[in-house]
Amino acid sequence: MILSERFGKFVLNAYPPFVFNRIRIQSISKGYRSCIVRIKKSIFNRNMNGTIFGGALFSASDPFYAILYWQIFERKGYKVQTWLKSAEIHYMRPADQDLFLEFSITEDQLNQAEQELNSIGKYKFIHEVKYKSKEGDVYVLAKTEVYIRLTKAQQKPLSGF
Numbered sequence: 001m002i003l004s005e006r007f008g009k010f011v012l013n014a015y016p017p018f019v020f021n022r023i024r025i026q027s028i029s030k031g032y033r034s035c036i037v038r039i040k041k042s043i044f045n046r047n048m049n050g051t052i053f054g055g056a057l058f059s060a061s062d063p064f065y066a067i068l069y070w071q072i073f074e075r076k077g078y079k080v081q082t083w084l085k086s087a088e089i090h091y092m093r094p095a096d097q098d099l100f101l102e103f104s105i106t107e108d109q110l111n112q113a114e115q116e117l118n119s120i121g122k123y124k125f126i127h128e129v130k131y132k133s134k135e136g137d138v139y140v141l142a143k144t145e146v147y148i149r150l151t152k153a154q155q156k157p158l159s160g161f
Helices: 005-014 016-020 054-059 064-075 107-120
Strands: 023-028 034-039 080-091 099-104 122-132 138-150
Touching (some): 005 023, 005 064, 054 080, 064 107, 064 138, 107 138
Antiparallel strands (some): 023 034, 034 099, 080 138
16 A cells, blocks of 8 residues: 555554654655654653653654655555564663654665565665754664565566566
């Protein structure tokens, strides 16, 4: 199912875990090549120290690369399943203010993914996500491993793409 960038942003911003953790999608680029996410510090996601709860921070990095790859390959005619296979997070300093995350997929990463899907039917890649303040200071560093595979309905990609 191909989602417009506008509708994808609307659906994700209405997703209850994001609403209650104050995670908002600021933008999704044309063709789902990147997106910017904001975690707003609020009473709903504060821990006992008055900073953003680690679970809220961790959940902000969970679905985005999987969604970006899914939508990119849907537009190319592939039928894929995507998900976060593993993740690792490093809290570098207390999240005492709003933080911003940028997710982007380069042309090289996309070409590598497509080559592996065409040859072995699956692709794994670890992306690094930096949680930054408005000033650009890094508060959290996450590494997320995305896993993509062709669905059983499509063992080989559609020709002509």
